[in-house]
Amino acid sequence: MTKGTALLERLGGAVADIRGRFTPDAPMEAITWFRAGGPADLLFQPADEDDLAAFLKILPADVPVMVVGIGSNLLVREGGIRGVVIRLSAKGFGAVEILSETRLRAGTAVPDKRVAAAALDAGIGGFHFYHGIPGAIGGALRMNAGANGVETRERVVSVRAVDRSGTVHTLTNEEMGYAYRHSSAAKELIFVSAEFEGYREDPAVIRAAMDEVQNHRETVQPIREKTGGSTFKNPEGSSAWKEVDKAGCRGLMIGGAQMSPMHCNFMINTGSATGYDLEYLGETVRSRVLETSGIKLEWEIKRVGEFKPERTVQEFLGQFI
Incomplete structure (x- = not known):
């Protein structure tokens, strides 16, 4: 029995009146824009606010809960996510x-x-x-x-x-x-x-301002790639992309993961990247920026879930902490 099926069975008849959709062992790679990552034990999509509240009231307190949106800035580790992942539906929310x-x-x-x-x-x-x-x-x-x-x-x-x-x-x-x-x-x-x-x-x-925003994105950002948007937050007094570039990481690749040559604060899946590849690339960049500029870049992309055995990625690759 899988973890997701076991969790759904544990909830038993308590979910009889819940109107939302349950998906055991949900593949998170189908949700995230990176198209990588392990499964969630149980994905729940509530029908509406009342359904969400009703579900949370019957969910045992020891079951972890995580909320995800459209997965645009989410990096899921290969070991997957324990407990329940809640994704609010377009119909209800x-x-x-x-x-x-x-x-x-x-x-x-x-x-x-x-x-x-x-x-x-x-x-x-x-x-x-x-x-x-x-x-x-x-x-x-x-x-x-x-x-x-x-x-x-x-x-x-x-x-x-x-x-x-x-x-x-x-x-x-x-x-x-x-x-x-x-x-x-x-x-x-x-x-x-x-x-x-x-x-x-x-x-x-308003339309002119929106057109300017769109033109900027299409000109300087790899918006047609499998990306999570800005990888790192801008450090005080500088821009993340400038520090990444200064550290020689523009276009840097690890496995199928790459820092975009177009905008080097965007990390992309070139087609075969795993969650491990993506996070290892990010920490490699953080390590090199720290060595080059003395700046500890902070992740803007949210990294969630568990590592697989022997596939752990340490912060700054464990070199500076």
Whole structure:
């Protein structure tokens, strides 16, 4: 019996009233944009917020829970993910509502790009930057996603979330505890929707800003590759790509993983990369940047799951810590 089947059997009749979809031993490589990684013991896609809350209430406290979005900046290790992976469905969490001339509400399964499009249609400015972020609103809220000089925290009014016990909470912008590419909101909270505030703006002006974002991405980023977006956060006073380039890592390859020759802060799967290849490449780059510039680059890509035996990757390859 597989781990996923055993976990589903353990839950037994408790899931009889749960309306969402269960997938034991779900292949995470089918979800992540890197197209690599081991399986999740059990993937659960809730039908809606009530279904999510009901499931969390019956889930034993000792079962680990992880939430994933569209997998755009997720690196799953080869050993897979223990416990339950929750992926919010577009049907239950994918709506965008225009609340006023300047305010909208979006479910956390909504792609960032669709929020930008909805704001354009409504003549609400301030959301053009989402047009160039390859993720969903849930991830944008959790990591304070930003681009083109704008960050998520500048638009957030409040966030609706469900905790590990199935209780619903509403957090203010201040309670989200935003910093650069970070939110200090409790890790156990599963964001389900958020309200955002923009400002009135001529749709033609918004469209021009979105076109500029798109042109920039197509010109300097490998958007048609199997990539996770920006690999490392920008260090204070510099840019991650400059430090990677300075360390001689532009185009560097390990197995099927490569630092893009086009934008060297983008790591790509050239076709056969494993989770091990990708993470080993990232740590090799961090090691060389530390040796060259004395800077400890921080991962922006989220690395999750377990290593396979004898396939462990140490931070900075264990050389500097």
